[in-house]
Amino acid sequence: MFSLESITNAVQDWLNANFSPMWALIIQCAIVILLAMGLFATLGLVLVLMERKVAAHMQIRLGPNRVGPKGMFQTAADTLKLIMKEGLTPEGADKLLFNLAPFVVMIVSMLLLAPLAFSNGFQLWDLNIGVLFISAVSSVSVIGILMAGWASNNKYSLLGAMRSGAQIVSYELSAGLSIISIVVLAGSLQISDIINSQQDGWWIFKGHIPAIISFVIFIIAVTAETNRAPFDLAEAESELTAGFHTEYSGMKFALFFLAEYINIFIACAIGATLFLGGWMPLHIGHWQAFNHVMDYIPGVVWFFGKTFFLIFVIMWFRWTFPRLRIDQLLNLEWKYLLPISLFNLLLVTLIAIMGWHF
């Protein structure tokens, strides 16, 4: 079957044949960095355009349609504008923290890209604790947001940052527990193992109802963790103008904006990997012919298809629901989602021990 592994192997063989091992490694790193940055830039452009088009579709309007064919280059033009704008630092702001914060948020999103498997064997770093790495690193972004809120010397920013802190720390628990339920089923923390364990069906189908509950909780939790509506209290436009990034302008604002969309992509990619089989095509048990036909669609298409479907769902939330209030948000997590996910974890463990899953 078509696989990106052949390309990566060919590149590696060629590098090892022509350079000393150290230089081969350095060149490999450079290629990986370029690819990651390229992916970042492209994702930013595509996702922002997608959000605007999805929103327009839901709001009975056209959306961007002037720059390029069907407004395809609108986000490129916006990026150009943001690059050329002055990045103001307000008087009274903590200059170091203020300028550092967008980079912290951005670097966290970049780190999260490492363990994602885009296709069979096409993965930056298949470390054996991939899932743990994702949970651990994703919680660091709250530090960047708190830094931004505190350093801005703006009360709206501060309120937004405190909200964001409370929110991300709370929803991390539910997200973590629903990830653990898949780890229990798959029996491994390694991303490639988890994907391979879905060879005969995705976990959302194999894991009965508890897996579906985990999936729903996961989607709710990551929507909250990425500060998306209906949980966008950190930037709550009508309450806090723009929350923690009120004072940011130009490229520094763009980094926050980009990080938000990259975080959505990564959260959805993790959801797709754990629950929907990542790059694994749709396989049903022992239907050999069906599975074989499905294998003809490349893994990259499966991966991006599932991820973008989840991204669409999250955008759908944003353009449908009103925002929650801060206490309702925390009630939802601590009084409903957390007990449900704890109980659900027990059920999943029971299923895994008794081997009841397919």
Added chain:
Amino acid sequence: MYSETQILKEASAGDIDGGELVINVGPQHPATHGVLHLVITLQGETIKKIEPHLGYIHRSIEKMCESLSYRQFIYVTSRMDYLSAHINNHACALCVEKGLQVEVPPRAKVIRVLMDELTRIASHELWLGAMAMDLGAFTPFFYAFREREAINEIMEETCGARLTMNYMVPGGVMFDLHPNFQKKVKAFITQFKKKVVEFDDLVTNNIIFQNRMKGIGVLSKEDAISYGCTGPVARASGVHCDIRKIYPYEIYDQLEFDEITESAGDSFARYMVRVREMHQSAKIIEQLIDNIPEGDYQAKTKAVLKLPKGEFYSRVETARGELGVYIVSEGGTTPYRIKFRSPGFSNLSALDHIARGGKIGDLMATMGTLDLVIPDIDR
């Protein structure tokens, strides 16, 4: 009283150590829908005190009216509550007619009521969208604007304007109805009834929306009366204050419609009152649209109007509440003194009382349901 600089200084000092935080919401802020300035004292996220500061869009309309003739001053009032321009004009026209003792032809009366009710629907539609946006839901705004656009088109055809119509004049209306009027209004009503269900699906029955609204910003009946609240805000607290029912003007006493009241007095009750009022307005329009009497659309009046010496008062029910127009005449061609009793000002005064103890998010929801139009408050 504080001076503005003092307030800003205090606000920026903000006693964080004491746990209290003073923030300025406005004059430019996405939730205030205009240049309203609220100085809010917070304890964490909980609101301790709200001080509204007015005057950012004060154009001294009352003073301007004193130098304008009785025909001219009506046009200025379109700029007060710009969402119910027809009803403002109507109130002024009624007051002048009272002084002149002019009998308005029946056709003009019906046209006026039709326009008033269309305005009411348009105003409530815009409020619905804007309020949903205060709660963080953007999509209902566009749905609301789709309905409002249909009304604006109808207005444009007949009055030549979409926002500041200046259509009501002393003695009747300025022009006759456009030939398309009846057809278009009927089409609008059919579409409105079909599409209003979408709002129920998207907003009213949404669990997040209900949680944000129910039990929030409760205004008791006594408080509503003592703050002088009128319109949907007071009716949501159970006060019967619909001017169309208690002091009927034009032909409202011959029409069949209900005064909508709720008893809860919370944000959700205010929301429901307005939504149900839209249905009542549609009902009134349905009763009248096929029964517009033939005849003159304007009574014969003199070219230069002179009100006899005395004081004249008229009141109408706008989309936001009771609008009173009080004219003192010395017998000349311009009013000696004119005073507008605007609904928004009294409704805003209740904000501090009902939003105290809530969260910032509650304040936005409560302010949204008060349906504030800032030029109406400041004039």
